[in-house]
Amino acid sequence: MRHIISLLMENEAGALSRVAGLFSARGYNIESLAVAPTEDPTLSRMTIVTSGSDAVIEQINKQLNKLIDVAAVMDLSEGEHLERELMLVKVRAEGVVCDELKRVTKNFHGRVIDESNSTCTIELTDTCAKLDEFLQAIDRKLILETVRTGASGIGRGERILKL
Amino acid sequence: MELTGAEIAIRCLQEEGVEYIFGYPGGAVLHIYDALFQQDKVKHILVRHEQAAVHAADGYARSSENVGVALVTSGPGITNAVTGIATAYMDSIPMVIISGQVPSYAIGEDAFQEVDAVGITRPCVKHNFLVKDVKDIALTIKKAFYLAKSGRPGPVLVDIPKDISNQKTAYSYPTSVNIRSYNPVGKGDSAQIKRALQMLLEAKRPMVYAGGGVVLAGASAQLTELVRQLGFPCTNTLMGLGGYPATDKQFVGMPGMHGTYEACMAMQYCDVLIAIGARFDDRVVGNVEHFAQVPRKIIHIDIDPSSIAKRVKVDVPVVGDLKLVLEQLLGELRSSKQKPNASDMATWWKQVDEWRVKGGGLRYKNSTEIIKPQYVIEKLYEITAGDAFVTSDVGQHQMWAAQYYKFNKPRRWINSGGLGTMGFGLPAAMGVQLINPGATVACVTGEGSIQMNIQELSTCKQFHLPIKVVSLNNRYLGMVRQWQEFFHGNRYSESYMDALPDFVKLAEAYGHVGIRIDKPSDVEPALKEAFERKKDLVFMDFQTDPTENVFPMVPGGKGLSEVILAEDL
Numbered sequence: 001m002r003h004i005i006s007l008l009m010e011n012e013a014g015a016l017s018r019v020a021g022l023f024s025a026r027g028y029n030i031e032s033l034a035v036a037p038t039e040d041p042t043l044s045r046m047t048i049v050t051s052g053s054d055a056v057i058e059q060i061n062k063q064l065n066k067l068i069d070v071a072a073v074m075d076l077s078e079g080e081h082l083e084r085e086l087m088l089v090k091v092r093a094e095g096v097v098c099d100e101l102k103r104v105t106k107n108f109h110g111r112v113i114d115e116s117n118s119t120c121t122i123e124l125t126d127t128c129a130k131l132d133e134f135l136q137a138i139d140r141k142l143i144l145e146t147v148r149t150g151a152s153g154i155g156r157g158e159r160i161l162k163l
Numbered sequence: 164m165e166l167t168g169a170e171i172a173i174r175c176l177q178e179e180g181v182e183y184i185f186g187y188p189g190g191a192v193l194h195i196y197d198a199l200f201q202q203d204k205v206k207h208i209l210v211r212h213e214q215a216a217v218h219a220a221d222g223y224a225r226s227s228e229n230v231g232v233a234l235v236t237s238g239p240g241i242t243n244a245v246t247g248i249a250t251a252y253m254d255s256i257p258m259v260i261i262s263g264q265v266p267s268y269a270i271g272e273d274a275f276q277e278v279d280a281v282g283i284t285r286p287c288v289k290h291n292f293l294v295k296d297v298k299d300i301a302l303t304i305k306k307a308f309y310l311a312k313s314g315r316p317g318p319v320l321v322d323i324p325k326d327i328s329n330q331k332t333a334y335s336y337p338t339s340v341n342i343r344s345y346n347p348v349g350k351g352d353s354a355q356i357k358r359a360l361q362m363l364l365e366a367k368r369p370m371v372y373a374g375g376g377v378v379l380a381g382a383s384a385q386l387t388e389l390v391r392q393l394g395f396p397c398t399n400t401l402m403g404l405g406g407y408p409a410t411d412k413q414f415v416g417m418p419g420m421h422g423t424y425e426a427c428m429a430m431q432y433c434d435v436l437i438a439i440g441a442r443f444d445d446r447v448v449g450n451v452e453h454f455a456q457v458p459r460k461i462i463h464i465d466i467d468p469s470s471i472a473k474r475v476k477v478d479v480p481v482v483g484d485l486k487l488v489l490e491q492l493l494g495e496l497r498s499s500k501q502k503p504n505a506s507d508m509a510t511w512w513k514q515v516d517e518w519r520v521k522g523g524g525l526r527y528k529n530s531t532e533i534i535k536p537q538y539v540i541e542k543l544y545e546i547t548a549g550d551a552f553v554t555s556d557v558g559q560h561q562m563w564a565a566q567y568y569k570f571n572k573p574r575r576w577i578n579s580g581g582l583g584t585m586g587f588g589l590p591a592a593m594g595v596q597l598i599n600p601g602a603t604v605a606c607v608t609g610e611g612s613i614q615m616n617i618q619e620l621s622t623c624k625q626f627h628l629p630i631k632v633v634s635l636n637n638r639y640l641g642m643v644r645q646w647q648e649f650f651h652g653n654r655y656s657e658s659y660m661d662a663l664p665d666f667v668k669l670a671e672a673y674g675h676v677g678i679r680i681d682k683p684s685d686v687e688p689a690l691k692e693a694f695e696r697k698k699d700l701v702f703m704d705f706q707t708d709p710t711e712n713v714f715p716m717v718p719g720g721k722g723l724s725e726v727i728l729a730e731d732l
Contacts, residue, residue: 010344014281014293025286055472062469068290068310071344163343 002031002051004076004083004153005060006161010069011037011044018067019046028052028060032085032128032150043071043163047083047153049128071163080156086123087131088113090145091138093120101138108134119144127151168297168328169194172261175304177204178336181232183223183597184208185216189236190276191263194328199234208597208626211618213240215590217247217260217318218616222591224256225577226552227598228381230311231258237265238276241322242283246584248318249287253581254402255379257316259307260288266326267295280322289317297330305337314347315467316379348466351483351491359462359479360495362435366460367507368514369395370433372418372447375402375580376440376465376485383407383573385489386439392496394508396515398426400441402580405570410549415515416525419447420717421562424522427715427723429515437462440485443474444581451475453722464488522715522728525566534683536560536635536707539690540567543605543633546690551603552577552595556588556612559641562713564607586615592630593622603631603694610636610660610704620673623700631693632702634666637709645712670702677702 009015016035023030031049038045050060057075064073076083093101098120102112110124124134128151135146155161166174172195176184185208188196199207210216213235220231231251235244241262251258265274281293290310292303300323307319363369371393377386383406390397390413397407398418407414416423418430430436430448436459441447448454451474462479463471471480481488527537540563543551553568554577555561561578570576577595579587592606613634623630635641643658670677676699680689686705693701714729 014285017282018285021285059469059473066467066469068342068345 001057002049002077003057004081004151005048005050005064006074006076006153007046007048007064007070008038008043008072008161008163009046009067010071011042012069015044015069018069019048019064022063022067023050026059026063028056032148034150034152047151049151072161074155074161076153076155079159081153081159082156083127083151083153084125085128085131085151086125086149087134088121088123088145088147089135089143090119090121092118092142092144094118097139097142104134104137108137110134164334165331166334167194167198167331168294168300168323169198171297171300171332171334172304172323172328173198173202173205174334175301175336176232177202179230179304179308181205181230184232184234185210185219185223185594186234187213187216187236187240189240189263191237191240191265191325192234192328194325195234195261195263195323207234208593208622210590210622212616213243214247214586215593215616215619215622217244217258218250218584218587218590219594220258221247221251221256221594222554222577223594223598224258225591226574226595229598230308231256231594233258233260235260236263236276237280238278240276241280242278245284245287248284248320250579250582250584250587251318252287252289254375254579255316256318257311258318259304259311260318260320262320262322263328264293264322264324267324268326270324280320284320287318288320289315291320291322293322294324294327297327297332300327301334302337302340305340306342309340310342310345314345348483349487351464351481351488353491355479355481356488356491356495359437359464359481360492360499362460362462362479363393363437364499364501364503366435366503368432368434368511369393369503370429370436371395371397371439372400372430372436372441373397373403373406373439374400374441377403377406378573380440380466380485381573382440382486382489385486385493389489389493389496392493393503395503396429396512398422398430400444400447400580401565401578403441404565404576405573408571409569410571415519417565418723419444420449421566421713421715422717423525424715424726424728425515425518427717427726428518431457431723433459435460435462437464439464439489440466442470445474448475448723449717449725450720450722453725456722526729527711529683530708531683533708534680534686534705536637536705536711537563537567538683539633539635539686539705539707540564540607542687542690543607544568546687546694547603547605551575551605552592552599554578554588554592554595554604554606556608556615557583557585558609558612559645559711559713560607560609560612560635563635585612588612589616589619589630589632593619593626593628596628596630597626605631605633607633607635609641610634610638610663610666611640617669620670620675620700620702624674627698628700629696629698630700632700634702634704635707636663636666636704637707637711638663639709641711642713648712649718666702666704670700675700675702677704679704679706681706
């Protein structure tokens, strides 16, 4: 099953490789990993999308907690949460194609952030699944580049991950 | 007053009460060695290879309650140390390794003797640090010691670039350390402990399975009291030997691949299993699916939550410091009116005793013609009155030592259980002998393993370490040969040790005493002579039966009840 794990860790050189190394050394999946400092610059917040049996997910949580630099871990998928991913897509788009693309983009609440004579770049922020849907909705042959950040997640309401 | 980074590093070691460090100098640690030279509190043991420095620090830690310390240079210094670090990591040994690094301004430029020490050791340390500012050295070393010995212990690396060790700053050693993201556990949850006790008291076929965690936590006394009060059978893993007295009647021997028949069967067919500081290693429970076919309740006490429910399902997990948790459990037991059901216990012990008879005990066919390796260990046990520190290398000799030397005290059996590192025994014995001066230290080894760090005979000479090397020389990589005999159609691919040196002459060349023993009748006299030479290192080269195999044996991938006894083949 797919899980979204959030964690807070010391914002130090090497902390990211400890997490990435843990996943590769123990054979766990990483679908995506997003990381950046928080409002407290000494801490980084990481969102990992992974999958595995309940036993594997339990081990992942325990092994992450065991890393000295990791201060807190929360499996967001165990409760109510939100996830968002940012995607930039550059599409070959001229004339009618461009108009059609803009219509689809509007339906997906995206926006066009760059246009040239022959290309159109779209920005879209939504759940991973919704971004996948968008890619299905446009003509795949026209896609020039896709850049995705990987999911970032946060608990709903009073579900808070903070030190 | 301002001190250099190197002086600070040495002062920190003094503050931590470090008496001996093991190391090898080189370019990147020259400042640290210079600081070491100018003081006399911390004594340095010059090894002949960095791997041995780490193993020696490891043996030092295992046989005492101290943190072992090793000092190596950058590049090949640290890469040579990696095997030692991984060995300590797998067995949760508290250790601090200080490595020199190329100057900070040269990092990343492929400088001479540069290697990413923090990167290369990351998967085999509890934690590691690269010191980037001389002001951070004292706090980093303080943290390293704290991390190494608290919680689940383990090795911690501190990598210090050469320029940092030469810069000056004001020095003061921090009195305390706080790492916000690291909070080792203490006592266990009392509700869980009550549940565990209830489960134990209601068990019809209970079994105590105690591992190396008991030794590391210093909880042998608590374990022993608990087992005796409950009257249950107890097994110790390879890492846990000595955690419960081996000569006690409730002890059923070691479980697992080369464990006793009764320990394997009792593990398999108990209805309540309490695992204490053990981790259901593949060499202990064998095939986990096979193990799970027999229903049983499992209580698991461990300091590391990630060890619980990793390989088997657990009914009552208890996370905590074993010593404290066992004391809590004993407290609950004392105040409980209920006792284990006497008739259930009698029935269960009858079954265990039947297994003891069926297994026939640890046994081998002795010979008057050829030396049986098990016989050497039995005699070693007798002659040292069961009170020696025994280090071992890895292979058949390790299993025979674990089987036939009865350890009644913790920290007496020093071996590489998790990583299985050949070459561990001799350097580990050096560390053991240094922290236990005057004690009898035997290194049980084979002609294969000993050659992986035999250069340390030179270190032993320099520092007058009267270790007794008991080499079971069967001219084969015995455990490899055994597997090839059983599972690879007797095709002994590269397991024969041809062109062996004359170990007697070799020992003599290093300035030690060497004895070659060919006949069974010479085994006892040779051991006696060797152990009477209190001041000498004696290298005993026992010419043993090359065809002898280790039994019982649970073949890889098989279940515990599929154990093969000697006569089954």
